[in-house]
Amino acid sequence: MKESPLTNKGWALKTLAGLIPGAALSLGVMVLLGHVCGSTGNPMTLSAQWLMWLAALVWVVCLNVCLLFRTGLGAWLCFGWLACLVWLINTLMSGFNAAGGS
Amino acid sequence: MKLRADIAKLYREIHSWVGVVAGLFLFIAFYAGAISMFEPALEIWLTPHVTLPPAVSLDRTPELMEKVFAAHPESRKAYTIVVSPDPDHPARMVWPLTASHHGHGSQSVVMAALDTQGSVITTQHRPSSVAQVIDVLHQQMGLPLPHEIAMIVMGFIVLGYAVALVSGTLVFLPALARAIFAVRLEGSVRRKWLDLHNLLGFCSLPFHIVMALTSVVFAFHDVIFTVQAEFLSHEQGEVHGGRRDERAMGSHQQTMHSASENRVLAPAEIVTILRREAPGFTPDTLEYSHRAGAPLMLRIAGHDPAHVMRGPNSGFTAMDPYTGRLLWRDYLPGYQSAGFGALTSFFALHFGSYGGAPIRWAYLVLGFAGAFLFYTGNRLWIAVRRRKEKATGIETETRGTLFLSRLTTGCCLGCMTGIAALLGGALLAPLTLGGSQAQFLYHGVFWAMLLVALAAPWGTKLALWLATCVHGALAVVVLYKGGQSDVTNWSVAAIALVLTLWLFSLTRQADMSHSATAR
Incomplete structure (x- = not known):
């Protein structure tokens, strides 16, 4: 079966998906990588500054990709699910860090 | 390179609409930004010159400082020693006229010199605010809003700019390879604007990529760092309050100076140490600050024409003013680690703070060309709409x-x-x-x-x-x-x-x- 062509129908919902769950996802990826590389989040450190640039870049990528979804709901579900997953891992990792540190 | 027809159409529509919404704000940002490349020169040009006795030599600066501290005790809190005074910066020692100053641009200062009898002469220097106002117009894209709100709104416009940039490149890249330098100024208006827009866009693409990403960072870095502080900081309170570089300097110094019994080094000694420790780096100003209960801190701003610089006009370092040890080289041009050097190059690419005057002139041209790109984009959009309207029979x-x-x-x-x-x-x-x-x-x-x-x-x-x-x-x-x-x-x-x-x-x-x- 041939797929119907992509259109900009529902662009507002798609854009909002890039903006809101897209932001949560990019910040989540940043925090996840921060946990992995042991960043302290101090803005003067190299790791924190690179992570900040990374978050901006991921967000820009999300905003460009969100318009390629067939529906706005699809974009929300995909970014939302990924963001939830990343933040769940972050919560677990900070829990482990706290347990390891105490 | 072939893009699927429906995706090309989708991105073309996005490019048009996002471009037309963001284009006029971006015009202001680029036009004012191009002029801001020469902000210091404009500020000097527009500010009436002050007359002061010739600046004392660097060796006699401690004498000047002692006399100023005695006559103006408030200057002890924060003062700056100018390493190489010139007709545009005639005083060896300056301190802020008022304590409150935020953001970019010069602040009003008191300048001090010694007359022939050795008495302190002071004069107030109030730099013209026009160059700074143009810079703020650039930063806020001309939005008449409070700075913090304007920066966030600017951030969202820049996100649109990034989307327009990516979509425009994807859609037009395959065709550009064939017809990049074919600017058809004769014939239809739409084609003229399209060719000009494509040529300008293609030639300045790397410039625009740098501008888009750095501007997103300028708009949202505080929010992003707050998230990092919240979720990554293991030492609570570590990253809150105070200017960042001051925090970095303070954290180094507090451990070393529980009692400030040591003698503070003279400016001439500091310059000698810098020449030995960081050859190639030319210090411009020695900025001292003294908070109650904390040791004296020294931040040095300077330049090195051979390397990229973190600020629009300078690189920075921090020195222990008692021992002369360099505390922090992360923003010191030519002495940064590879990671910080790469980050600095992003900033330098936005500010054009590398390569001296030729690069600043090139950025002026690129800035004007960027503004014209957005103008051509809007004109193209209008020409296309007119054509469509005519085709549907609307007179x-x-x-x-x-x-x-x-x-x-x-x-x-x-x-x-x-x-x-x-x-x-x-x-x-x-x-x-x-x-x-x-x-x-x-x-x-x-x-x-x-x-x-x-x-x-x-x-x-x-x-x-x-x-x-x-x-x-x-x-x-x-x-x-x-x-x-x-x-x-x-x-x-x-x-x-x-x-x-x-x-x-x-x-x-x-x-x-x-x-x-x-x-």
Whole structure:
């Protein structure tokens, strides 16, 4: 079966998906990588500054990709699910860090 | 490279709509940003010179400092030693006139010198705020909002810019390879604007990628760092409060100086140590700050023409003023780690703070070309809409097309004329044009031009004539008030003259097209 062509129908919902769950996802990826590389989040450190640039870049990528979804709901579900997953891992990792540190 | 037809169509639509929404803000950002490349030079040019006795030598600076501290104890809290005073920065020692100063740009200072009898002479130096106002226009894209809110709004516009950039590149890249330098100025209006827009966009693509990503970071870095502090900081409170570099300096120094029994090094000794520790780095200012209960801190700003710099005009380092040990080299040009060096290059690519004057001139051209890119984008959009409307049998323009056409003219001319009025005003009345008055003058001219352009069919033509006259008047004022051997003076006069001639040619074109449609 041939797929119907992509259109900009529902662009507002798609854009909002890039903006809101897209932001949560990019910040989540940043925090996840921060946990992995042991960043302290101090803005003067190299790791924190690179992570900040990374978050901006991921967000820009999300905003460009969100318009390629067939529906706005699809974009929300995909970014939302990924963001939830990343933040769940972050919560677990900070829990482990706290347990390891105490 | 072949893009799927439906994706190409989708991105083309996105590029058009996002471009048209963000284009006018971006015009202001690029036009004002191009001029801000010469912010320090403009500030010096627009500020009346102060007269002071010749600056004491670096070796005699401790004597000056002692006398100033005795006569003006408030200067101890924060003071700056200028390493190489010149006619534009005549004083060896300065300190802020008021404690509160935030953001970029110079602040009002008290300058101190010693007369022939060895007594302290002070004078107040209030730099012209016009160059700084133009910089703020650039940062806030001309949005008349409080700075923090404007920066967030700017961030969202820049996100749109990034989307327009990616979509534009994806859609037009395959065709560009075939027809990049084919600028068809004859023939249809739409094709002329399309070719110009493609050529400009393609040639300045790397510049725009850098601008888009750095601007997203400038808008949202505080929010992103707050998230990092919240979720990554293991030491609570570590990253809250105070200026970042001061925190870095303080954290190094507090461990070393529980008691400040040591002697503070003299500026000449500091310069000698710097020459030994960081050859190639030329210190410009030694900035001391002394908070109650904390040791004296020293931040050194300087430049190295061979390396990229973190700030728009300088790189930085911190030194222990008691031992002369360099505490922090992360922002010191030529002595950064590879990671910090790469980050610094992003900033330098935005600020054009590498390669000296030729790069600044190149950025001026790229900035103007960027502004013109957004103008051509809007013109193209209007031409396409007109063509579509004609194809559907509509004889006159729809209200939307007409509104956008007039808005584009009014907004671009308003920004250009507002800035010209600011520069002219600063030359004619340097002492009366403070920060808020300068803001008021710019926005007054901008909104007046916008209203004129939107008001009636003849509004566009009137706005063009007004812009031509103001730019012509600016050229005359610069030549009349200047006439010195100042490079800035002649550069501004030349640019104002070129813009006057260009605007004049546009008014002629508008006249001709108006008479053609009338026939």
